[in-house]
Amino acid sequence: MLTPIQELQRFAQGAVGVEGLGKLALIELKRQVDGHVGDTGKLSKEHFAVWAASQDLAVLIPAAEAIITKSGIAGAAQPTPSGDSSDELAGVLRKVLSRPAGVDEAAVNAIIERKLAVALQGLAPHRIVVSQAGEVTLTDCVHPMFESVLREIAAGNNVLLVGPAGTGKTTLAGHVAQALKRQHSILHFSGGMSEADITGRLLPVKEGMTFDFVESDALRCYSEGNALITFDEIDRADSNTLTCAHAPLSNGHWFVQARFKAPLVDRGENVGFIATANTWGSGADRMYVGANQLDAATLNRWNTQIEIDYNCKLEEQLATAYALPVIHLAQIWEIRQRMQEANLRRIVSTRNIISAARSLQAGTSWEQILIQTITPGWTHQERVTVGVAK
Ligand SMILES: Nc1ncnc2c1ncn2[C@@H]1O[C@H](COP(=O)(O)OP(=O)(O)OP(=O)(O)O)[C@@H](O)[C@H]1O
Numbered sequence: 001m002l003t004p005i006q007e008l009q010r011f012a013q014g015a016v017g018v019e020g021l022g023k024l025a026l027i028e029l030k031r032q033v034d035g036h037v038g039d040t041g042k043l044s045k046e047h048f049a050v051w052a053a054s055q056d057l058a059v060l061i062p063a064a065e066a067i068i069t070k071s072g073i074a075g076a077a078q079p080t081p082s083g084d085s086s087d088e089l090a091g092v093l094r095k096v097l098s099r100p101a102g103v104d105e106a107a108v109n110a111i112i113e114r115k116l117a118v119a120l121q122g123l124a125p126h127r128i129v130v131s132q133a134g135e136v137t138l139t140d141c142v143h144p145m146f147e148s149v150l151r152e153i154a155a156g157n158n159v160l161l162v163g164p165a166g167t168g169k170t171t172l173a174g175h176v177a178q179a180l181k182r183q184h185s186i187l188h189f190s191g192g193m194s195e196a197d198i199t200g201r202l203l204p205v206k207e208g209m210t211f212d213f214v215e216s217d218a219l220r221c222y223s224e225g226n227a228l229i230t231f232d233e234i235d236r237a238d239s240n241t242l243t244c245a246h247a248p249l250s251n252g253h254w255f256v257q258a259r260f261k262a263p264l265v266d267r268g269e270n271v272g273f274i275a276t277a278n279t280w281g282s283g284a285d286r287m288y289v290g291a292n293q294l295d296a297a298t299l300n301r302w303n304t305q306i307e308i309d310y311n312c313k314l315e316e317q318l319a320t321a322y323a324l325p326v327i328h329l330a331q332i333w334e335i336r337q338r339m340q341e342a343n344l345r346r347i348v349s350t351r352n353i354i355s356a357a358r359s360l361q362a363g364t365s366w367e368q369i370l371i372q373t374i375t376p377g378w379t380h381q382e383r384v385t386v387g388v389a390k
């Protein structure tokens with residue numbers, strides 16, 4: 001896959017027209033154009049050249065001329081053709097390149113906004129029809145696997161989401177609850193948790209300090225119904241403790257001994273379960289050293305298991321939402337790619353991308369962000385490998 005900058009370079013070389021540019025390349029083009037409009041509100045040839053040079057896109061200028069020639073527009077006096085946006089852009093570029101230079105910012109924006117609107121079509125809002133919830137509209141960016149997970153939960157399956165850190169698994173579970181209009185309870189699993197954390201505990205809450213059963217939020221949701229219960233980071237749990245959470249996954253009731261007055265809890269209507277994990281339940285590996293091996297009986301109850309990986313489409317949308325310039329997103333992707341190729345024991349996650357965007361907004365320099373947010377704690381040699389250090 002080409003990075004947006006590579007796309008722009010191909011555009012610059014005349015290998016692809018503006019119609020062939022992807023959304024990110026267009027956003028970057030627009031951002032660069034926006035950022036180089038002078039005080040007069042006109043985009044000057046000099047500004048354009050400075051930008052092109054600063055982006056190692058100096059070839060853009062002759063290429064623009066090539067596009068202009070190809071589209072058959074001759075001479076600066078030629079009126080901007082309407083209709084085809086390639087020709088229209090060529091017309092605007094022609095004006096940029098003509099002397100005295102100057103182009104109407106609105107003209108550039110109008111073309112690129114229109115291209116963007118087409119490119120962004122179908123991304124948001126996201127409409128999905130689910131039998132139980134009717135039509136669902138989510139305005140948030142969702143992971144491309146969202147729809148599959150939603151359908152599985154609506155169909156009554158227990159869904160295990162597996163993927164590296166920070167891909168959006170926990171967020172996706174929240175989106176499913178939101179879309180199905182269900183209450184959402186999350187159990188954060190760890191090796192040290194007890195059965196009481198899952199179901200509830202006896203506490204001296206009654207008059208005279210006598211004990212009564214205080215149910216967990218998950219148990220309350222289970223009995224009330226219309227709920228999604230997320231077993232977050234299930235591969236961090238002690239595999240034996242997890243046994244007490246087997247019953248609700250496969251039976252219509254949950255027998256909770258500590259609820260001594262009425263231990264049998266019936267399952268309410270429309271209760272679904274999602275679990276998240278970094279591993280497939282086979283135990284710790286060199287990255288996820290805190291993961292535990294899961295019992296086969298536990299794994300068998302998660303009848304749909306879906307991989308959630310880093311997704312460029314989602315990251316593009318988040319980068320736009322968090323105002324992270326595409327050029328920086330492209331660099332992060334490149335770091336990730338080199339990291340994977342070199343088999344480094346490191347992670348560059350969607351979470352890191354959002355943190356980088358936040359730091360940039362707060363005024364931190366990009367060089368500093370690359371060190372402290374994208375490659376924190378990496379060795380110099382690792383940074384050299386991914387191109388962050390020399
Ligand atoms: N669809 C999304 N919309 C907005 N933010 C998102 C989305 N997906 C992920 N994020 C953000 O990315 C970060 C990582 O997401 P999340 O915590 O869901 O990942 P995870 O896969 O559960 O990670 P881990 O395996 O480490 O628990 C969070 O800051 C979250 O807010």
Ligand SMILES: [Mg+2]
Pocket residue numbers: 169170171232233276
């Ligand atoms: Mg998570």
